[in-house]
Amino acid sequence: xxxxKLKYQGKKMAPAFNAFHTFLFTPNETTHGGTHxxxxxxxxxxxxxxxxxxxxVLIFSMFNAGYxxxxxxxxxxxxxxxxxxxxxxxxxxxxxxxxxxxxxLVIVSYGVxxxxxxxxxxIKGHEVEEGYxxxxxxxxxxxxxxxxxxxxxxAVVFGVVIGKEVFxxxxxxxxxxxxxxxxxxxxxxxxxxxxxxxxxxxAVERAGGPDAISGExxxxxxxxxxxxxxxxxxxxxxxxxxxxxxxxxxxxLIGGLFxxxxxxxxxxxxxxxxxxxxxxxxxxxxxxxxxxxTETSKFYGLMxxxxxxxxxxxxxxxxIVYMAxxxxxxxxxxxxxxxxxxxxxxxxxxxxxxxxxxxxxVFLAILLMNVFAPTIDHYVVKANIxxxxxxxxxxxxxxxxxxxxxxxxxxETV
Amino acid sequence: xxxxxxxxxxxxxxxxxxxxxxxxxxxxxxxxxxITAELKASVVMAIAVMFVLGLGNVVISxxxxxxxxxxxxxxxxxxxxxxxxxxxxxxxxxAYPLSKTLSVFVGLIITNCIIMGRxxxxxxxxxxxxxxLDGIGNSLGYGIIxxxxxxxxxxxxxxxxxxxxxxxxxxxxxGLYSFGYENNGFMIIPPAALIVVGIIxxxxxxxxxxxxxxx
Numbered sequence: 001x002x003x004x005k006l007k008y009q010g011k012k013m014a015p016a017f018n019a020f021h022t023f024l025f026t027p028n029e030t031t032h033g034g035t036h037x038x039x040x041x042x043x044x045x046x047x048x049x050x051x052x053x054x055x056x057v058l059i060f061s062m063f064n065a066g067y068x069x070x071x072x073x074x075x076x077x078x079x080x081x082x083x084x085x086x087x088x089x090x091x092x093x094x095x096x097x098x099x100x101x102x103x104x105l106v107i108v109s110y111g112v113x114x115x116x117x118x119x120x121x122x123i124k125g126h127e128v129e130e131g132y133x134x135x136x137x138x139x140x141x142x143x144x145x146x147x148x149x150x151x152x153x154x155a156v157v158f159g160v161v162i163g164k165e166v167f168x169x170x171x172x173x174x175x176x177x178x179x180x181x182x183x184x185x186x187x188x189x190x191x192x193x194x195x196x197x198x199x200x201x202x203a204v205e206r207a208g209g210p211d212a213i214s215g216e217x218x219x220x221x222x223x224x225x226x227x228x229x230x231x232x233x234x235x236x237x238x239x240x241x242x243x244x245x246x247x248x249x250x251x252x253l254i255g256g257l258f259x260x261x262x263x264x265x266x267x268x269x270x271x272x273x274x275x276x277x278x279x280x281x282x283x284x285x286x287x288x289x290x291x292x293x294t295e296t297s298k299f300y301g302l303m304x305x306x307x308x309x310x311x312x313x314x315x316x317x318x319x320i321v322y323m324a325x326x327x328x329x330x331x332x333x334x335x336x337x338x339x340x341x342x343x344x345x346x347x348x349x350x351x352x353x354x355x356x357x358x359x360x361x362v363f364l365a366i367l368l369m370n371v372f373a374p375t376i377d378h379y380v381v382k383a384n385i386x387x388x389x390x391x392x393x394x395x396x397x398x399x400x401x402x403x404x405x406x407x408x409x410x411x412e413t414v
Numbered sequence: 415x416x417x418x419x420x421x422x423x424x425x426x427x428x429x430x431x432x433x434x435x436x437x438x439x440x441x442x443x444x445x446x447x448x449i450t451a452e453l454k455a456s457v458v459m460a461i462a463v464m465f466v467l468g469l470g471n472v473v474i475s476x477x478x479x480x481x482x483x484x485x486x487x488x489x490x491x492x493x494x495x496x497x498x499x500x501x502x503x504x505x506x507x508x509a510y511p512l513s514k515t516l517s518v519f520v521g522l523i524i525t526n527c528i529i530m531g532r533x534x535x536x537x538x539x540x541x542x543x544x545x546x547l548d549g550i551g552n553s554l555g556y557g558i559i560x561x562x563x564x565x566x567x568x569x570x571x572x573x574x575x576x577x578x579x580x581x582x583x584x585x586x587x588x589g590l591y592s593f594g595y596e597n598n599g600f601m602i603i604p605p606a607a608l609i610v611v612g613i614i615x616x617x618x619x620x621x622x623x624x625x626x627x628x629x
Contacts, residue, residue, distance in 0.1 A: 148594055162609060166616065188600035 043170075047133040049264045053255035054137050054245070054322065058106070060238060061245040062098020063089060065145045068200045068241050069097050089239070102244055105140035108149045112156040113139075120165050131170030131177075131328075132160065138178035138322060141245025142315065142363070143185060144199050147192055155184045175370050176329045179363045186363070194360075199241040217242050217314065217360075235312040243360075246315040256321035265325035268334060269341035273320040274311060276345025281307025284353055302353040310349050319362035320344065329370040336373070336380040344369050425547040429555030436559040437615045438625060441527040445519050446560055447607040454576050455515050456564030458505070460557025462520060464550060466497040467529050471549035474537035481538075490533045491524070498523045528556055563610045571601030 067089050113132045121128040139156065163180030164173040186193045199217055217240070230240050238248025246252075259265035284303040287293060293300060311317055324330060324344045331340040344365050351361020435441045442463075449455045473493050474481075481489050502520045505513040513520065523529065532552050537545040568574055573581040573590075581590040584597060600606050619625045 150594070151596070154598075166612075184600060187603065188598040189596055190599055192596075 044130045044133075046264055047130050049262050050134045050259065050322070051137050053258045053264075054134075054141065056251045057141060057245045057248060057255060057318075058102070058137070060248045060251050061141060062102045063091075063094045064098075064238060064247055065101050065244065066091070066094025066097030067239065068145075070094070072200045072241075101145050102140060104149055105143065105145075105147065105152060105244065106137070108152050109139040109156055110136040112153045113160050116157055116160045116165070120161075120169065124169075126169070131164065131173075135160075135178045135181075139181050142178065142182050142243050142318065144193060145244050146200075147185065151185060151189055151192060155181045155188070158184045171328055173328060174374075175367055176323055176326050179323055179367050179370075182363045183367060199243070232309070232312070235309065240313070242313075243315060243318075246318040249312040249317045252317045252321050256317075259321065259325070265321070266327070266330070266337050266341075268337040269325050269330055269344075270320055272338045272341030273324055273345040273348075276342035276347075277310050277316060277320075277349045278307055278345070279342075280346045280349035281305070281310045284349070299353055310352070314352070314360050315362045316345075316348055319348070319366055323363070323366050324369070329373060331373045331376050331380075333377050333380040335383075336376045339376050339380075340369050340373055343372075422544060422547055425544060426551035426554065429551040430558060431555075431618075432622065432625065434555045434559065434618075435528045435531075435552050436556055436611065437618055439528075439531075441531055442556055443608075443611070445522060445526060446556075446563060446611060447604045449516055449519050450560055450564040450607050450610075451567050451571060451602055451604075452515065452577075453561065453564040453568045455512065456560040457557075458509070458512055459516060459519070460553065460560050462501045462505070463523060463526065463528070463556055464553035465501060466494060466523055467532060467553040468546055468549040470494055470497055470529060471532060471537040471545040472542055474533045475540060475542050475545035478538050486534075486538065487530075490530060493533075494524050494529055528552055559611065559614065562614060563607050566610050567601045567606060570598045571606070573597050 070093065110132075113136045114128075117128055117132050139152070139159075143152065159177045159181030163175050163177040164170065167173045234240055236249050238250065240247050256265070256270060260267045260270065284305075285307045288300070288304045293303060320341075324341060331337045344362075347365035347368060348362045351364055355361065429435060432438065436443065436446055445459060449459050470490075470493050474490060477489070498521060501523070502513070505516070505520060532549060536548045540548070565575070568576075569580060573579060573584060581595060582588040582592070584591050
């Protein structure tokens with residue numbers, strides 16, 4: 001690899017070989033510019049940490065894909081099964097469904113995304129950037145399990161090119177590329193992205209037939225004012241239908257804590273987003289409490305849903321932990337992070353409740369706040385400048401006493 | 415060119431590429447976003463604008479020495495409005511379904527910046543023939559982008575061109591659809607047009623770096 005890299009030094013394909021080289025080895029170059037920062041956490045390390053935080057979620061999702069598949073078949077046959085972790089969840093049958101359904105999603109996402117990155121690196125003559133490492137892992141986790149692979153490939157090309165490369169690549173993007181991909185899929189192929197058929201493997205093929213199975217998500221059922229048959233612990237541990245990796249709040253929580261303690265992700269954004277969603281959920285609960293809407297209202301199901309349960313169903317937890325905290329597209333200032341996070345939670349729950357067509361508003365909320373993040377930062381910085389200017393103006397500079405009294409220059413600040 | 419002098423030929427050629435009203439001057443975006451979901455509508459819109467702009471340029475050019483400059487905008491508006499009403503009525507009489515598709519956007523040709531822009535920038539200062547060529551050139555430049563955008567949006571969004579199925583029948587699952595292909599719903603909605611226009615601009619500027627603005 002070392003020889004190959006040297007051989008291609010300065011040639012057109014050099015970035016591609018460099019990328020493979022640094023992927024496998026420590027770079028053998030030093031920086032030549034004026035600044036030298038020596039730290040262990042380069043971009044690649046950061047990315048790998050996030051991927052490590054995602055691995056438990058991925059493995060769980062592979063089991064869950066199989067479990068939901070068989071559970072839905074059982075339910076359709078009139079023999080609802082009760083969950084038992086070791087007997088019918090952590091089984092090879094379940095894992096096998098995960099391997100044949102989830103793994104291809106991961107492979108396609110990485111394969112296509114990295115090809116696009118390589119092409120751009122070669123055209124522009126810069127190093128291949130590591131930004132796609134995390135995106136490629138997030139994408140398969142936020143799509144329904146039966147997403148056709150070619151759709152995923154088209155969406156990945158779109159997301160990487162339009163969401164990231166046109167802005168100048170990793171670190172320059174305004175929108176989170178993984179969410180751009182999700183949004184593209186959602187608007188391009190809505191039949192594959194929502195409804196009660198896509199969340200469980202096999203449901204689409206069996207639709208209409210005698211062995212039809214259904215896998216409505218909890219939010220979907222709530223939007224139709226239907227009863228939900230999952231317990232709170234099912235929701236928390238993630239034995240529910242949903243996008244591939246979003247279901248297990250417990251593992252997301254563990255991943256989130258890992259990210260916070262490794263200082264990769266901002267705890268401010270996570271915390272404020274949780275607060276934001278709780279506040280909005282609580283407002284809706286109060287609306288129901290006061291009887292402002294009746295049970296016949298189409299919002300009743302979602303509005304009466306306990307406010308803290310919003311966090312453990314759907315993609316809210318996943319979005320808050322892995323998407324909202326993206327350091328590139330989020331706010332940079334500490335105060336900005338609080339505002340940014342708060343509105344992500346707030347708007348997510350609002351979209352969930354008010355727009356039955358989008359039972360999952362998290363990705364839209366995060367994309368919206370991505371757009372506003374620079375504005376928030378701008379005003380936070382400006383407010384800080386104004387505050388200091390005010391302090392400076394109000395400062396009274398007492399004249400030095402020239403009569404020999406050794407009085408110090410006094411500066412009063414307000 | 416035998417028919418046109420080199421200078422006159424440039425009036426037609428420039429707006430097609432290096433001085434395109436949509437991709438370079440970024441005018442007339444509104445209609446480009448709104449009506450390009452179908453190729454047919456794009457073509458009709460392009461022809462309508464060509465008619466209005468070509469003829470309007472001639473009319474304004476003919477009157478350019480007698481229009482008091484204080485009220486020239488009003489005069490221009492009257493000319494545009496008259497021509498647009500003619501187009502609208504013709505469409506309503508002979509192509510009613512299409513007129514329904516284009517809906518308000520035929521009327522909004524009046525506010526298309528390209529038209530007022532060419533009146534102001536060119537027709538008020540040039541002779542009849544040159545103004546006519548300029549009008550045709552600019553509306554061709556506008557039309558060509560509309561047709562390109564309409565082509566991609568209709569092909570990818572509905573799988574048809576001019577209403578004829580290209581990829582097979584999406585309901586019967588014939589042709590490409592039997593392999594699991596599906597129409598891209600994203601291309602139907604107006605934001606897709608913005609992205610397609612953006613890609614055209616991107617391609618154009620990377621082919622001709624002279625067009626890239628300094629900043």
